[in-house]
Amino acid sequence: MEHRALWALKFLSFDPCDTAEKKRRQIIELEEMQLHAYDSSKNYKEKVKFYHDRKLVKEVFNPGQxxxxxxxxxxxxxxxxxxxxxxxxxxxxxxxxxxxxxxxxxxxxxxxxxxxxxxxxxxxxxxxxxxxxxxxxxxxxx
Structure with missing residues (x-):
């Protein structure tokens, strides 16, 4: 019975150190994707704000007008x-x-x-x- 369990662990290549490292890499990759999405959103908002601000015309009023x-x-x-x-x-x-x-x-x-x-x-x-x-x-x- 014990032999089958060792064989299953070898077959699945279950190594606690490898799985922890794999999980850490996945978390880092997710954080990088989140940071990239944040930067992309920030750049998009800046471009849209610049476009709309360029279209605005600032009216200046003076006394007597x-x-x-x-x-x-x-x-x-x-x-x-x-x-x-x-x-x-x-x-x-x-x-x-x-x-x-x-x-x-x-x-x-x-x-x-x-x-x-x-x-x-x-x-x-x-x-x-x-x-x-x-x-x-x-x-x-x-």
Whole structure:
């Protein structure tokens, strides 16, 4: 019986030192694969970030410029032809980190101002804007 067990160990070449060495090599190989995958992922993210950053255009606002403000409020049924940009505002002050202080030149209180993110603004390149208002008189049919 003992002879068969020795024969099986020889047949399977079961040597505890060899199996421990083989297991250690496999662990090292897995760690190298993990490190390679990490480096590849890092390189890919850097390339994608560089590509996207290259496409971004940094807008610079100066006091006295006229700008339009993006209306980011959620509307359930917006009109198809309704613009998401509204107003004609003046830049009062430019603060750090892309924050811009705006004033409305058409308001009754010229000192009233508010602060918005510079990402919500774009330069106004047109001429003077006419603010139109329509009055509809309703007549009782009786």
């Amino acid at each position: 006229r700008v339009l403000l993006f209306n980011s409020r959620l509307k359930l049924f917006p009109g198809k032809l309704k613009s998401k940009w509204f107003g004609l505002f003046m830049v009062k002050n430019v603060l750090p980190h892309g924050v811009v202080e705006l004033t409305d030149p058409a308001s009754k209180d010229p000192q009233r101002s508010w602060v918005v993110s510079g990402q919500r603004l774009k330069h106004y390149l047109g001429g003077e804007v006419e603010r139109l208002s329509t009055v509809m008189e309703l007549v009782d049919p009786n």
